[in-house]
Amino acid sequence: MKILVLNCGSSSLKYQLIDMLNEEVLCIGLVERIGIEGSILKQEKDGVEGKLVVEQPMKNHQDAIKLVLEGLIDATYGGVKEMSEIEAVGHRVVHGGEKFAGSVKITDEVKAALVDCIELAPLHNPANIMGIEACEEILPGVPMVGVFDTAFHQTMPKSSYLYGLPHELYTKYGVRRYGFHGTSHKYVSQRAAAMLGKDIKDLKIITCHLGNGASVAAIDGGKCVDTSMGFTPLEGLIMGTRCGDIDAAILPFLMEKEGLDAKGLSDMMNKKSGIYGMTGISSDFRDIEGAAKEGNELAQVALVAYDNRVKKYIGAYAAEMGGVDAIVFTAGVGENGIATREKILSNMEFLGVKLDKEANNVRGKERVISTEDSTVKALLIPTNEELVIARDTLALVK
Numbered sequence: 287m288k289i290l291v292l293n294c295g296s297s298s299l300k301y302q303l304i305d306m307l308n309e310e311v312l313c314i315g316l317v318e319r320i321g322i323e324g325s326i327l328k329q330e331k332d333g334v335e336g337k338l339v340v341e342q343p344m345k346n347h348q349d350a351i352k353l354v355l356e357g358l359i360d361a362t363y364g365g366v367k368e369m370s371e372i373e374a375v376g377h378r379v380v381h382g383g384e385k386f387a388g389s390v391k392i393t394d395e396v397k398a399a400l401v402d403c404i405e406l407a408p409l410h411n412p413a414n415i416m417g418i419e420a421c422e423e424i425l426p427g428v429p430m431v432g433v434f435d436t437a438f439h440q441t442m443p444k445s446s447y448l449y450g451l452p453h454e455l456y457t458k459y460g461v462r463r464y465g466f467h468g469t470s471h472k473y474v475s476q477r478a479a480a481m482l483g484k485d486i487k488d489l490k491i492i493t494c495h496l497g498n499g500a501s502v503a504a505i506d507g508g509k510c511v512d513t514s515m516g517f518t519p520l521e522g523l524i525m526g527t528r529c530g531d532i533d534a535a536i537l538p539f540l541m542e543k544e545g546l547d548a549k550g551l552s553d554m555m556n557k558k559s560g561i562y563g564m565t566g567i568s569s570d571f572r573d574i575e576g577a578a579k580e581g582n583e584l585a586q587v588a589l590v591a592y593d594n595r596v597k598k599y600i601g602a603y604a605a606e607m608g609g610v611d612a613i614v615f616t617a618g619v620g621e622n623g624i625a626t627r628e629k630i631l632s633n634m635e636f637l638g639v640k641l642d643k644e645a646n647n648v649r650g651k652e653r654v655i656s657t658e659d660s661t662v663k664a665l666l667i668p669t670n671e672e673l674v675i676a677r678d679t680l681a682l683v684k
């Protein structure tokens with residue numbers, strides 16, 4: 287069965303066509319600037335040189351998905367001969383609220399529930415719904431599955447997901463910790479157990495998904511018991527442009543001092559903060575590392591603050607679970623940031639973590655990066671959210 291995996295953002299769309307017979311990626315693409323000037327689709331096929339590039343106006347996701355489907359049957363860069371070979375579509379959905387603790391086949395009821403979740407993820411869920419509706423139009427009758435970023439975290443106990451706020455804010459508005467990147471945390475924790483040759487039920491794992499957005503999860507016996515992102519993907523770690531944990535009292539203070547309203551505050555915390563805001567240089571880790579090497583003090587401080595925040599969560603989650611067997615690094619920075627992994631795991635011998643610096647000197651490959659005698663294993667595991675989405679889709683439409 288060939289499955290199309292779609293990850294629709296507000297103005298972008300990532301996709302992969304996967305043959306589930308051998309889990310081979312047939313082609314992979316990205317559409318950017320949907321609904322704005324300069325819309326562009328780029329698609330690649332493994333083993334074929336060059337790229338399919340389509341530059342033409344795409345006023346919405348439907349326009350974009352039509353071009354994606356044309357790309358999929360492209361003679362050079364496509365993965366199938368006819369559209370009818372695409373037997374199912376798996377959609378990444380950011381927010382499933384409390385309604386979805388696992389992936390589901392998309393029905394009218396599910397769509398209505400997704401609309402209910404828009405309030406919780408106003409930037410993401412509308413784009414996900416647009417993607418689903420566009421597929422219904424263009425691929426009528428092809429089954430679709432929704433895979434939620436929040437689902438894996440639904441096993442958290444109340445004590446982890448309730449905030450120290452008046453309880454009625456939870457009952458009235460659903461104000462609680464949901465957690466995100468669940469598909470990635472689930473995938474890498476399962477891979478970690480497989481790599482260590484252990485049953486996941488016997489392991490306490492801390493997974494660090496360090497990308498543009500970043501979060502840490504505490505996974506005990508295969509179940510998420512706590513995670514650093516919260517009601518929205520803002521809480522927790524310092525990220526590319528997001529501030530992560532701050533004293534909430536800063537917000538009313540800034541409302542008065544800077545005259546910021548809700549949108550102004552949200553923009554400041556989500557788009558103008560993180561390593562970008564701290565340095566004024568860039569949200570890209572490589573730029574900050576470069577600037578730090580050249581002696582930029584703010585960049586040096588931002589990197590230490592970033593590493594320390596991850597350290598703090600690892601310590602907290604080890605304490606919360608009563609120990610830890612494995613620490614996993616994944617996503618852009620986690621997979622490529624050799625120095626970052628080294629700094630995060632430095633001085634952690636007290637916890638039983640000993641980094642093998644030589645083994646750590648690698649990018650984007652599955653590998654144990656702790657020493658033989660390290661009682662806590664450290665692992666580098668490239669994430670593969672698309673594969674999880676495709677597997678869940680296959681399981682639900684079979």
Ligand code: ADP
Nearest residue numbers: 496497498499569570571572617618619622623
């Ligand atoms: P997302 O999917 O959240 O957009 P990614 O997981 O792709 O993000 O991570 C993107 C980030 O990974 C980039 O912003 C960059 O900071 C970081 N990154 C990529 N390559 C490297 C590298 N070689 N060294 C350090 N950081 C890197």
